[in-house]
Amino acid sequence: MNALPNPARRFVVLNDAPVGDGTEEDLLDVTSVAHNLSALILASRDTAPFTLAVDAAWGMGKSSLLHRLEATLSAEPGMSTVWFNAWTAGPASALEGLIKAVLLRFDRNIIRRVLRSMSRRAHLLGALRGLGLVLASFFGLGRVVDEIWQRMSLDAQARNQIKGVLRDAFGAWMAKSGTPDRRRLLVVFVDDLDRCGSERIVEVCEAIKLYLDVPGIVFVLACDQSALWRAVQKSAGFDDPAAAVEYLEKIVQITYRIAPPSVEQAIQLVDGYLHRSGTSGLFDESSKSLIIGRSRHNPRRIKRVINSFVLEYHLDPSWDEIGLAHLVNVILLQHFYPGFHSLLAHPGNDHLIGEFLDYQELRAIVKHGDQVDADRWAKLFESKGLRPPRTPDLAELESELPADYPVLAADRDFVALLRGMAQHSRVLVHRLRSRPVGLLRPPAVSPDEGDFGAPRIDGRPALRNLRVLWIDDHPSNNITLADHLQVNGVLLEQVTDRAGALASFRRFTPDVVLTDLGRGSDKNAGVTDLDHFRHGGADYRGPVLFYTGGPPGFATQKRIKQLGADGPVYSAGDVVAWLERVATAKKA
Structure with a gap:
């Protein structure tokens, strides 16, 4: 018999009524x-x-x-x-x-x-x-x-x-x-x-x-x-x-x-939504920070996260037994890190959370140049079928790990989220496999800009296992598209500069490259880097797409074509359509 919601808990769904329509409070002034x-x-x-x-x-x-x-x-x-x-x-x-x-x-x-x-x-x-x-x-x-x-x-x-x-x-x-x-x-x-x-x-x-x-x-x-x-x-x-x-x-x-809400406004917004939904006290400061950052201060996305929690609790009130803080963590993981969530719910990954946290700790030690105790990390290498080296080789280990692990290891919010789940990881993993959380998946429609400005991805097998290297000095701007690509089977590695890309070419061997155009004060950094990849550092001859926010000048556009690249394109839907064309041609 299914558990009934605790009558003492009155969680309610937030509607999407605009401010000024009905009794919606003006939380953003x-x-x-x-x-x-x-x-x-x-x-x-x-x-x-x-x-x-x-x-x-x-x-x-x-x-x-x-x-x-x-x-x-x-x-x-x-x-x-x-x-x-x-x-x-x-x-x-x-x-x-x-x-x-x-x-x-x-x-x-x-x-x-x-x-x-x-x-x-x-x-x-x-x-x-x-x-x-x-x-x-x-x-x-x-x-x-x-x-x-x-x-x-x-x-x-x-x-x-x-x-x-x-x-x-x-x-x-x-x-x-x-x-x-x-x-x-x-x-x-x-x-x-x-x-x-x-x-x-x-x-x-x-x-x-x-x-x-x-x-x-x-x-x-x-x-x-x-x-x-x-x-x-x-x-x-x-x-x-x-x-x-x-x-x-x-x-x-x-x-x-309309400027995005400031940090102070976003905090006020989240607190107001939590109070209105009856969920105040369940989301700690770390959770609020994660919601604000990963939603990019977007009010509608913030509401969707809170509504997902409310919906899941009403569908399965037995989360009371495990602890609602864990339900909050699961909702955050599935909303903002769907690729890792999919791995977590897959049979055979019982120790995934502990394994990732071990990798993250080893990576931090190596990056800081501290002395590494090889015996301490032997089990981590053995779990990936590697012989424990005398001096832990991070590159060798990362070649056996999911491609997005280096990016996730540098994400403080993600690491904090997993640490909050680590103590009860076995219970949560069992729970996710026996009763998956019912979050909406990306819509299965043709690639195009969706009604709500988010990319629509059709989920056809063309994208599955396509290895994409994405170079962008502001990866936080690409959260939605990156997550959707990974949910649809793309093996994605994100780097922020030329040095990271060169390391990825050696380790990751991408099928395609997706790149921005300008970085910092250099409006043509992407073109300069591609010239280097084509003729110097990487000898990369594969497909390249420029994905940027606005049209380049004539000379830049001409140089992009001379280097055998496509684009630029300006929408997530165009990126998906291009990736599918390349993947289909590759498999033909």
Whole structure:
């Protein structure tokens, strides 16, 4: 019989409602930013139209800021707002949806003016004849808007002429309740744009372009600018990355970048979420630090970790018997170190935690140049089928260990996590094998940018056992993609510089190399290193992909091609797709 949850424990799931929607507490002080942006929009009302982009990665609070900004602006006289969710707007085109959303904000008298103006243009009237009769009801107004859209969608000439009609309608609407010193303003909020596919993103951009010479309108977009840039380049067919940038510069006049929460804010955020979920006291300072660091201060990812704990406890309350601190450790391990967790749950790895901690201790001794007692470490070498050397050879041992062990051994949070599990490792290993923790695995879909900005990986066998060397001086930026690759069978080794890469070429023998472009003040360090790998230190002739944050200059791009490398690419989905192509070709 399954155990029942302890009634004294009231753990609850955290929802994903934005700040300002319902009773969500403002843990990140979004309100003050909203007031500042509101003041900017109000001060600039006479220069409208313009577009303000709120830029941030998935889960970093874009919707929360937009909700607070809308609430702040709505309290101002002469101000009207429209909310358009590009992701949930339905199957109709985004261009149609956004235009209708704005038209429906006008009252019946303004719509009548539109009809009269259009009636004077015989070729635009068409199906609109006689529709004045339906203006008496709300549903009639919606129907007229539908008919106006049908006229607009006929051809470019009709759309351009109706654009002039709409400009007149905006003028009438603004004059209706405005004053000489404070004209009326319509602010259109477009949320979740970066969750949409490339074609829909471009449709929204085109809709905004249609309005950008209409006075009195301001667009506020919530989007990840990098996703927007990639979508425009892909869907609009720009071969030159600079052309995509120029296209967006014509649409977005000002960008506010949401900074990641500071350490103090992130601690406040975690404490607030723990209190709200009823889990305060279960996560110690080390656990909080690990969540904050590995989630990269992302509020949505932090919530997902806490929710995983709440879910697992409710599914299996017998964790009370073992200790909830151990459940916390298991959840952290599976969320942030899925590759090691998979090894731990695999039969035959009963002593994996102790073995890793022994390796980590030996590695620290060797790295510090301290004297090594060979007898002390003989058992570790024997467990890997190696003859214990008189002087422990770290390179020989590491050749028999998983490729990511050197990176994990340098990860203080990971080492602390395993030390917290070491005393009860046998119980936990048995538990994981008999009752696996039910954490969601990476989604099994085609490689692409997911709805939430995380890479989607399909799990096909093409990636299995592919040996990837990843060179990046900021490996913490690659946590999500690195973990997903390892879950899908990639043998991954991460290094931060040329010296580490050269050692890896000798020890690891990679099938492919994934590299950044700039490191520190050297914007072309990746190209320089590849030249060295090709013609000097490593004699490496295999596939190379540059994965970076933005387009390089023409000379750099030319040099990348001369060295026989691919890229650069800018999304995790592109990295996965490239790795699969290389792996498939390698096995053919």
